[in-house]
Amino acid sequence: MIKRNSSIWPYLLVAPALIVVLTVVFVPVINAILMSFQSYDLRRPSRIGFNNFKNYVEVLKDPLFWGALWKTIVWVVAGVGLQFVFGFMLALLLNKKFPGRGIVRSISLIPWVTPGVLIGLMWRWIFDGNYGVLNDLLLKLGLIQESVPFLAQPSTAFPAVILTIVWQGIPFFAIMLLAGLQAIPDELYNAADVDGANSVQKFFLITVPSLKSVIYVTTLLRVIWVANSVDVIFNLTEGGPAYATQTLSVYIFNKGNSLNLGYAATLSIMLTLVLATVAVRYLKTMFQNQEGKA
Amino acid sequence: MKKRGPERLKSALSYLLLAALIIFLLFPFYWTFVTSIKTSAELYSQNVTYWPKAPTFESYRRLFSEYNFLKPMGNSLLVAVLTTLISVTVSVLAAYSFSRYRFKGRKFLMSMFLTNNMFPTVLLLIPLYAIMRKIGILYTPASLVLSYTTFTIPFSIWLLSGFLDDLPLSLEEAAMVDGANRAQAFLKIILPILMPGIVATGAYIFMNSWNEYTFAVMFTNEANRTIPVALKNLIGQLGVEWGMLTAGGIITIIPVCIMFFFAQKRLISGLTAGAVKG
Numbered sequence: 001m002i003k004r005n006s007s008i009w010p011y012l013l014v015a016p017a018l019i020v021v022l023t024v025v026f027v028p029v030i031n032a033i034l035m036s037f038q039s040y041d042l043r044r045p046s047r048i049g050f051n052n053f054k055n056y057v058e059v060l061k062d063p064l065f066w067g068a069l070w071k072t073i074v075w076v077v078a079g080v081g082l083q084f085v086f087g088f089m090l091a092l093l094l095n096k097k098f099p100g101r102g103i104v105r106s107i108s109l110i111p112w113v114t115p116g117v118l119i120g121l122m123w124r125w126i127f128d129g130n131y132g133v134l135n136d137l138l139l140k141l142g143l144i145q146e147s148v149p150f151l152a153q154p155s156t157a158f159p160a161v162i163l164t165i166v167w168q169g170i171p172f173f174a175i176m177l178l179a180g181l182q183a184i185p186d187e188l189y190n191a192a193d194v195d196g197a198n199s200v201q202k203f204f205l206i207t208v209p210s211l212k213s214v215i216y217v218t219t220l221l222r223v224i225w226v227a228n229s230v231d232v233i234f235n236l237t238e239g240g241p242a243y244a245t246q247t248l249s250v251y252i253f254n255k256g257n258s259l260n261l262g263y264a265a266t267l268s269i270m271l272t273l274v275l276a277t278v279a280v281r282y283l284k285t286m287f288q289n290q291e292g293k294a
Numbered sequence: 295m296k297k298r299g300p301e302r303l304k305s306a307l308s309y310l311l312l313a314a315l316i317i318f319l320l321f322p323f324y325w326t327f328v329t330s331i332k333t334s335a336e337l338y339s340q341n342v343t344y345w346p347k348a349p350t351f352e353s354y355r356r357l358f359s360e361y362n363f364l365k366p367m368g369n370s371l372l373v374a375v376l377t378t379l380i381s382v383t384v385s386v387l388a389a390y391s392f393s394r395y396r397f398k399g400r401k402f403l404m405s406m407f408l409t410n411n412m413f414p415t416v417l418l419l420i421p422l423y424a425i426m427r428k429i430g431i432l433y434t435p436a437s438l439v440l441s442y443t444t445f446t447i448p449f450s451i452w453l454l455s456g457f458l459d460d461l462p463l464s465l466e467e468a469a470m471v472d473g474a475n476r477a478q479a480f481l482k483i484i485l486p487i488l489m490p491g492i493v494a495t496g497a498y499i500f501m502n503s504w505n506e507y508t509f510a511v512m513f514t515n516e517a518n519r520t521i522p523v524a525l526k527n528l529i530g531q532l533g534v535e536w537g538m539l540t541a542g543g544i545i546t547i548i549p550v551c552i553m554f555f556f557a558q559k560r561l562i563s564g565l566t567a568g569a570v571k572g
Contacts, residue, residue, distance in 0.1 A: 009476075013391035014403055016384045017447050024422065024444035025410055031421030086315065093312040096305075104312075106558045108319050113554050115505035117522040118543045121529060122322040125329065125536055133325055136342040170319065179566030228414045231507045235526065252416040253508070261420050268417035279412040 032265045040262030048262075055266035065267065067243060068251040072227060072271075075162065075247050080222050082166040084215075087173025094174065095181045105178070112171040120235025123164045127151050127236075151237055154244035161233050161245050165226060173218060180214035181207070220282035224275055323547075330354070330540035337537055353537035354545075361531075363542065366524035371549075373435050373520060374503040377442040381499045382492060385447055389454035390480065394463075407448040415508050423512055437513040438520070442506060446499040453498070453564045457491030458484075490560050497557030501550050521546050 039051045059065050094105055111119075126134050129149030138144045150156045184207065192202050208215075230249045233239065239246035239254055246254070248271045255264035329337065330353050332346045357363055391397075392404060422441060426432040431440070461484065469479040507522040514523060525542050532538055554561075 007395070007397070010391040010395035010397040010400070013387040017388040017407070017451065018403065020384065020440070021407065021410055021444055021447060024440055025413060025418060028418045028421035028425065029413060031424070032417050035421065089311065090315050093308055093315070096308070098309075104316060106555065106562075108316055109558065109562075110323065110551065110554070111319055113501050113505070113550050114547060115507065115522050115525075115550070117505075117507050117525050118546055121525065121539060121543050122326050125540065126322060126325060131338060131342065131536070133342060167319065167322070170315070175562055176566055179562075224412060228416075230416060231522075235507075235529075249414060249416055252414070253419075256416060256420050264416070264420055268414050268420075271414050272412070272417055275412055275414070279409065 032268060035262055035265035036269045038262045040260075040265070042259035042261060051262075055263055058263070059266050059270060064243060064246070064251060065248075065270070068246050068248045069270075069274075071158070071245070072247040072249070072274075074158070075165070076223055076227050078162050079165045079169065079226050080219060082162070083169030083222065084173050084219060086166065087170045088177055090170060090174035091177035091181055094178050105175070109171045109175060111168050112175075114168070116229070116231025117235050119164060119168055119232055123160075123167075124151065124236055127160050152241055154242050157237055157241060157244045161236050164236060165229070165232055168232065169222060169226065172222065176214055176218045177211060180211040184210045217282070220278060223278055224282075227271070227275055326540045326543050329536055330544050332537060334535075334537055353541040357538050357541050357545075361524075361528065361538075363524065363545065366519050366521045367545075369435065369514075369518050370504055370520040370522075373438045373442070374500045376435070376439045377446065377503040378496045378499045380439065381443050381446045381450055382496050384443070385450035385454055385495070386488075386492065388447075389451045389458055390484075392451065393455045393458035394466075407451055410444070410448045419508065419512060422509075426513060432513060433515045433518065435518055438503075438506075438510060441509045441513065442499075442503045446502055450495050450499060453495045454488075454491060456564055457488060461487060491564060494557040494560035494564055497553045498561055500553055504550055504553075 036055055037050055037052060039047050039049060039054070041047065090108065094101060094108075126132055127150040129135065129147055129152060132147075132150070134150065135144070135147040139147070148156060150160045188206050188210070189202060192206060197205065227247075228249055230253045233245055233247060233250050234253060237245045239250045248267065252264050252267045252271065255267060328344070328346060331349045331351060332343070333348055333350055333352070336343060336347060388407075392400065418441075423432070426437045426440075431437045465483050465487070466476075466479040469483050470476065474482065504520075505522060506520075507526065510520045510523045511526065514520060519527070525539075525546055528539060528542050
């Protein structure tokens with residue numbers, strides 16, 4: 001019954017979704033592109049107008065932009081990398097049968113559905129320099145001699161926000177990889193047992209290759225989400241201290257808040273270009289997989 | 295067959311590791327809750343306690359009497375419910391089209407919905423602010439409903455197409471042979487079977503709308519502020535009143551948890567189906 005003739009129905013059914021997405025995404029995107037070529041500072045409304053590539057030249061000369069770009073790379077690579085490692089670990093552990101597995105599996109997902117503001121609030125309280133529980137634990141274990149104001153000093157603030165995003169992302173990877181693990185047929189492992197493979201060999205020769213497409217899709221999806229995320233950092237440190245935690249998304253958000261919209265638009269175009277390179281590969285994989293299935 | 299020594303050690307170690315990971319994931323919630331039921335004397339003493347000596351719900355009482363926390367909860371509820379209804383309706387139609395028809399431009403349209411997630415929120419935020427102001431819906435719930443709908447539609451289409459692909463075509467064919475038209479077949483046969491999937495998708499949309507902060511802070515004012523914004527403002531006003539702040543946090547997450555447990559099984563299978571099957 002899958003119809004191949006050109007009926008008008010499929011288009012009519014997609015139309016409402018398409019209209020909403022077009023008006024709220026593509027129109028603003030075009031606006032943003034136009035804005036990026038303008039001096040558009042709401043604090044200086046008389047000067048609003050096109051200034052060609054002046055914003056782009058300024059961005060490229062802006063040390064805060066390069067700093068934020070570098071921080072975005074570290075944030076994404078360290079953040080997503082650690083989420084992946086610990087998420088994979090959790091998935092492997094949850095793949096074993098034990099009583100209460102279902103409950104453990106669902107409660108371990110809660111960080112993923114927690115609002116960013118609340119994540120910021122909870123971790124700010126944990127990292128607190130005076131009454132924070134992390135300081136208390138580290139002091140009791142004798143790992144530090146006096147309290148550390150984790151979020152107030154540049155050297156510890158960035159690792160602290162990365163730890164927070166890792167915490168948030170572990171469940172996503174765990175659940176996706178667990179589903180992948182459960183789809184691997186037992187026969188593969190049984191055959192490997194007959195051949196006398198040890199568990200490390202089985203892991204690298206069966207588990208990892210079987211999960212290739214899941215790993216690829218989830219990692220790229222997560223890279224985009226983490227690169228775009230504003231609320232966790234903003235609610236922990238607002239990008240400070242001394243710009244130590246200011247990723248590109250947070251920098252843009254701060255610029256937007258200070259009403260320099262033209263410059264913020266230019267910065268966001270740069271971020272989009274970086275992400276588009278990543279996303280194009282993501283889409284290609286998606287469709288290659290789909291064709292493989294059909 | 296009894297487990298050998300090293301085997302047993304290995305499984306003990308893996309349970310230990312599992313326990314450590316779960317504690318890491320859940321401890322912040324425990325800590326937030328414990329903080330919210332401590333007295334302020336205990337909260338700010340030099341000795342950090344891991345269970346309150348005299349549990350009290352004073353912080354919750356103060357939160358609701360001194361700050362109007364019910365109003366933002368109502369606002370969030372309104373926005374989340376409207377977003378869910380609109381997104382689900384629109385996405386079910388589109389997902390049905392993608393799943394049951396093969397038509398020119400299908401792939402193009404599908405990638406268009408997917409690229410949606412690629413644009414940084416902050417890129418859309420600034421022009422949208424200007425657009426909302428121009429059409430006169432800035433500082434109304436409608437501005438949030440419209441923005442959230444856009445972000446939830448692509449993902450919902452993805453989820454729902456997955457559920458629909460799993461339903462055999464023979465179901466509809468049988469109905470249509472019996473003289474039902476396509477719309478009747480959809481309403482009478484497909485929709486009831488798809489219901490659990492729709493509920494899961496709806497829960498996902500609801501949670502996203504309930505949690506969103508970046509748009510909400512720009513597009514709302516005092517009167518229609520949603521809960522994440524109210525919570526963030528509370529941080530600004532109360533500064534170090536951690537008892538009340540954590541109480542606010544616990545209240546914020548309760549509806550999300552209810553939604554989540556309600557829908558988690560289907561949601562997980564829907565989420566993972568897309569990634570595992572490609």
